[in-house]
Amino acid sequence: MDADWVARFADEVIAEAERRAPGKPVVCASGLSPSGPIHLGNLREVMTPHLVADEIRRRGHECVHIISWDDFDRFRKVPVGVDPSWNEHIGKPLTSVPAPPGSEHPNWAEHFKAPMIAALAELGVEFHGISQTQMYGSGAYREQVLLAMRERRRIDAILDQYRTKKAKAKEVADADEAAALEGSGAANEDDGSGAGGYYPYKPYCSVCDRDLTTVTSYDDETTEMSYTCVCGHSETVLLSEHTRGKLVWKVDWPMRWAYEGVVFEPSGVDHSSPGSSFVVGGQIVREVFGAPQPIGPMYAFVGISGMAKMSSSKGGVPTPADALSIMEPALLRWLYARRRPNQSFKVSFDQEIQRMYDEWDTLTRKVQDGTALPADQSAYRRASSTASRVLPETPRRLPYRTLASVVDIATGHEEQTLRILRAFDPEIGGLDELRPRLDRAQHWVNTYVPAEERTQVRETPDKELLDTLGEQDRESLRLLAEGLGEQWSLDGLTTLVYGVPKVQAGLDMDAKAATPELKAAQRAFFALLYRLLVGSDTGPRLPTLLLAVGRDRVRELIGHA
Numbered sequence: 001m002d003a004d005w006v007a008r009f010a011d012e013v014i015a016e017a018e019r020r021a022p023g024k025p026v027v028c029a030s031g032l033s034p035s036g037p038i039h040l041g042n043l044r045e046v047m048t049p050h051l052v053a054d055e056i057r058r059r060g061h062e063c064v065h066i067i068s069w070d071d072f073d074r075f076r077k078v079p080v081g082v083d084p085s086w087n088e089h090i091g092k093p094l095t096s097v098p099a100p101p102g103s104e105h106p107n108w109a110e111h112f113k114a115p116m117i118a119a120l121a122e123l124g125v126e127f128h129g130i131s132q133t134q135m136y137g138s139g140a141y142r143e144q145v146l147l148a149m150r151e152r153r154r155i156d157a158i159l160d161q162y163r164t165k166k167a168k169a170k171e172v173a174d175a176d177e178a179a180a181l182e183g184s185g186a187a188n189e190d191d192g193s194g195a196g197g198y199y200p201y202k203p204y205c206s207v208c209d210r211d212l213t214t215v216t217s218y219d220d221e222t223t224e225m226s227y228t229c230v231c232g233h234s235e236t237v238l239l240s241e242h243t244r245g246k247l248v249w250k251v252d253w254p255m256r257w258a259y260e261g262v263v264f265e266p267s268g269v270d271h272s273s274p275g276s277s278f279v280v281g282g283q284i285v286r287e288v289f290g291a292p293q294p295i296g297p298m299y300a301f302v303g304i305s306g307m308a309k310m311s312s313s314k315g316g317v318p319t320p321a322d323a324l325s326i327m328e329p330a331l332l333r334w335l336y337a338r339r340r341p342n343q344s345f346k347v348s349f350d351q352e353i354q355r356m357y358d359e360w361d362t363l364t365r366k367v368q369d370g371t372a373l374p375a376d377q378s379a380y381r382r383a384s385s386t387a388s389r390v391l392p393e394t395p396r397r398l399p400y401r402t403l404a405s406v407v408d409i410a411t412g413h414e415e416q417t418l419r420i421l422r423a424f425d426p427e428i429g430g431l432d433e434l435r436p437r438l439d440r441a442q443h444w445v446n447t448y449v450p451a452e453e454r455t456q457v458r459e460t461p462d463k464e465l466l467d468t469l470g471e472q473d474r475e476s477l478r479l480l481a482e483g484l485g486e487q488w489s490l491d492g493l494t495t496l497v498y499g500v501p502k503v504q505a506g507l508d509m510d511a512k513a514a515t516p517e518l519k520a521a522q523r524a525f526f527a528l529l530y531r532l533l534v535g536s537d538t539g540p541r542l543p544t545l546l547l548a549v550g551r552d553r554v555r556e557l558i559g560h561a
């Protein structure tokens, strides 16, 4: 059987973990910064190690997936829409910044972690969250911090190799810029160099709690460290007791690889370029912390389509929770499982989501009847279940596009929705059988389909148009009206709307015919019906539309009441 990318990484990671620490749990890791809403694009940071960790667990190995919450990072900027008075908090740890107004959470970091944690639970991602505020604050990294300070000259020399390379490498600047735009911020963080010498540790000021500090001296013997702050404060502390500060990013990351024994941690394209944190970190973890670098594939950016129209009202930043409001967890998992990490793809909030769902349904059928290719089967299995659970499924699956058309037309009226959908599947006992897919489609139509693409069934007949119709068109409407009585089902209406132009051409209603003339006549007939029913040249598939509008109203709108 073809091993997919997840299985191949799992092989590699298990072998490496056995080599390093036989019998110990395998450690995979992700890092997330709760500096603002966690972008859907950042979900790949979690899904890539999740899928690998899950495969390792399926094979019976113990595996821990760590998510490091970078909540001890500095607050960089006040996002649009938040009171400018938050400016005074710039430079403080994210856990020391008040949550945005109206939040139920104790601080900024917790406010933005919470929806991500909820989304990950829905997605079936099992992880062990580690707060960096808690780790640094408790002194857990004491030995590592003292070691890094002792080795500061060596670290400075390593960083210096890349500082030179970096100046030469244009693409790094571009990647850093991309990272800054993306909001990860880490890539453009100050690496600890300053006029007074190189120190990889940055204290938060004990008076103003900001990191606008400069270390001015450090004594290896006593661990006495002096710093000054732009607020005017200066003091000398014992680093062996100090817990209000952290290692700079490029040292902090490799320190944690060594501390946690991380075997697998992928990174975004911005962290994997020459001179980037992952490359520099590899050298620092080996030469300073005496541990190997994790296996760390680079993952490509995940794009979003269909959010442009939302950007003004929603800030243009879709989160995993937004994606889960329009698609089921298994489908979202599948988008990540089926593409290798270095392949980019898009998550669609526009019409494309209907095609994505069609593909998913096709794959499901192939898996059920045993005709799916091995790699597709693997992706399906990874999407629909984890080592410990099966993701929730919609018991009765109707095509997403059908559900979307129907809820669009029925505008959320439940009885009407059920009546129409029974024409597609008479066995439907109640709408709950169609959930949660139905609710996702409903939310998509209400939230992401632009007003001009929504279906507006006419309130009253278009008298003007009806009065000016020629004999041919009148005849077609009469034939349609006659047929509505017997043909009130999805199949019947399909035969009817294609058949009316056939009858007019002297053929049988269900004749197999497809001449260019007939096709043109069918197109013209459909356009006429759309005009009369929804005042537009196009719309949802006609049989669906007719069922949704209802027999009496159709008769009224085509002038045959």
Ligand SMILES: [Zn+2]
Pocket (backbone or CB within 6 Å): 205, 206, 207, 208, 209, 210, 229, 230, 231, 232, 233
């Ligand atoms: Zn200060």
